[in-house]
Amino acid sequence: MEGFEYGNDGPSLILAAVDGSVTSLRAGAYAAGLARRQRSELVVITVTTTPALSAMAADAVTVLTQSAQELGQELQQWAKQEMHRLELQARFVLVHGDPYLEIVRCADELRADAVVVGASTKAGHRLVGSLAGRLVKAGKWPVTVVP
Known part of the structure; x- marks a missing residue:
């Protein structure tokens, strides 16, 4: 099985997505515990975004991106600590x-x-689909969604 070592029944590399939300912080803690127990490598990703409404004013895009x-x-500094x-x-x-x-x-x-992510707490995601749901549907890796 690709990615797994002989004698190891867990993942060798876990990717945890953390964006500062309560559920993503729980996901990060869960991933850290899993990495410790399984002796896996842990990678913590933070993706910053610029709100769509900021496109209405060019200066706003720069300020919001910064x-x-x-x-x-x-x-990420907090996570490193x-x-x-x-x-x-x-x-x-x-x-x-x-x-x-x-x-x-x-x-x-x-x-x-x-991949470990936090569950979305936004009501609209029940209709449109959440990030976690989209990752699960991608079907490329096991995805753990932490509430």
């Missing part, structure tokens, strides 16, 4: 773009064996 980047850096506190090693990826596309790209590039 703000999103700063928040993403702060979140948590990993250090837990005595765990992790790689950190910070990108800007569409969360679904960037998580898929990163998981494919890293040949992730598992």
